[in-house]
Amino acid sequence: MKKMKNYIGQFHPIVWVLLIGTVLTRGSAFMTLPFLSIYLSRNMDLSPIIIGLTVGMSPLMGTVGGFIGGHLSDRFGRKPIMLTALFTLAFVYYGFTIANGQGWFILLNAINGLCSSFFEPTSQALMADLTDKKKRMKVYSLRYTAINIGASVGPLLGAYLANSSAKLSFAITGSTYLLYGIVLYILMKKLVISKDETNKKVVSLIDAFSIIKLDKALRYLIIGSILINIGYVQMDSNLPQVLEGTLENGVAVFSVLLTINAVMVVFLQLPISHLAGRFSLLQAMAAGSVFTAAGLIGFSFINGWVIAILAMILLTIGEILIFPSNSMMMDELAPEHMRGTYFGAGQFRKIGNFLGPIMGGYLLSHFQGQIMFWVIAILSLGSIIFFIAGNRMYLSNRVNRTEKTV
Incomplete structure (x- = not known):
């Protein structure tokens, strides 16, 4: 019990929330995004090129968005950038459940890529802000493990929901991001993040x-x-x-x-x-x-x-x-x-x-x-x-x- 307490105590509580949130949000995202093309081909009268464009918008926006999001977090603080990204991602996935045209799917997936790229570097930077330099490699390793836990579980659920209720998978993912944002907001309000506050x-x-x-x-x-x-x-x-x-x-x-x-x-x-x-x-x-x-x-x-x-x-x-x-x-x-x-x-x-x-x-x-x-x-x-x-x-x-x- 004492060993567990010491292990947990070596990192800031917000770091643990970010790691747990990574498992849940990545699992939810892997439950939906790999099956987005299947959903579009089954439910929308779209050509393969348009489906490819829709799916490709997320990584395309993410390539450039990461640099801008990371810079904005240095300038305005980690908290507003991360929370804005999380709540917008919740909106995106809820939007997928009611979208009924190719333009909406392209726009929503572009926003998805942009917000994800804002959140990723900012959360990594915050982990570094709150962790002693000697322990940062362990944090980055834990984060990568968390990503892969989500990646290993998410597709299994996604494969099931793709055949039963694809819109439900979008709603679950949106709710996960919303809950993650609320918990992070409450914690950030209660706990002082000195390194972030004193840019x-x-x-x-x-x-x-x-x-x-x-x-x-x-x-x-x-x-x-x-x-x-x-x-x-x-x-x-x-x-x-x-x-x-x-x-x-x-x-x-x-x-x-x-x-x-x-x-x-x-x-x-x-x-x-x-x-x-x-x-x-x-x-x-x-x-x-x-x-x-x-x-x-x-x-x-x-x-x-x-x-x-x-x-x-x-x-x-x-x-x-x-x-x-x-x-x-x-x-x-x-x-x-x-x-x-x-x-x-x-x-x-x-x-x-x-x-x-x-x-x-x-x-x-x-x-x-x-x-x-x-x-x-x-x-x-x-x-x-x-x-x-x-x-x-x-x-x-x-x-x-x-x-x-x-």
Whole structure:
């Protein structure tokens, strides 16, 4: 009992609310958004292009919105940005239940992407604000575990509701966001968040853009992350097509692989992150790049269950090593008064989520699955070059700052 108390006590109560809220909201979102295209095709007379545009609006808006939302949280405080985003997201999902035209779905999903991208970097920045620097890596690992718990449970409920009452799933998700916002509002009102209340130095959005432009270390980190995302997104975009064309039971194999991925992240995130803590962030991220590339190459040799599972295990280890380390590296780079802006800038890595399916699809259609995975694996390995360059630039900047203060 005492150990549990000490474990809970190591983090601010709001950090725990954010982690629990992440499980619930991500689970709810994964219960609805993956099935949005199915809902639209069944209930609306829309072409595949319009459905693709509707679904794609969310990540498209999220790519740019993260930077703006993160900056606004630095300028006006975490609280108003987070609460506004949560209550607007509740409105969006309630809106899905009554929307009856393609324009409404496009607009609502665009707002969904924008608000989600406002909330994500701001919540990460708030977690960092409220957590001792030595414990932040653990917080980022817990957050990533929370995301994957939601991702592993949500689709199962979504698959059931998609066949019974899709509108109910939208209403449940809207209610989850609404409840999350109310609880967070009450807690933030009761508990003093000193670091958030005393924002030291404020910069304009134009200044923020110029600072990001001048920070080469950040730029290298984002480019490296884009390359990793190009590789990782193949799991959702082109791997299912390859499996369906290669194996007789490709769909069944793919569903099992997704389950293995989610379960591994939930149970191995903390142990692997603890082990990676013995090494530098650069070493952890470089190792993650190697595992990701190895997983992709493994997919190119799939001829049955065994190789498919081994490849997914390698890819998942890479995922576990890279994504929390990436958040920690972003935290290291960010000046105190621009933490939200930097976490927001990290959302530009989602460019890889946009480019990956297109590049992989082109290679798959003009060559074959094996060539596609090899080329994408080499691109993923290329991230190491940018991670090393970014790390060197960061260390150089830190030495220069130290010399100036001395």
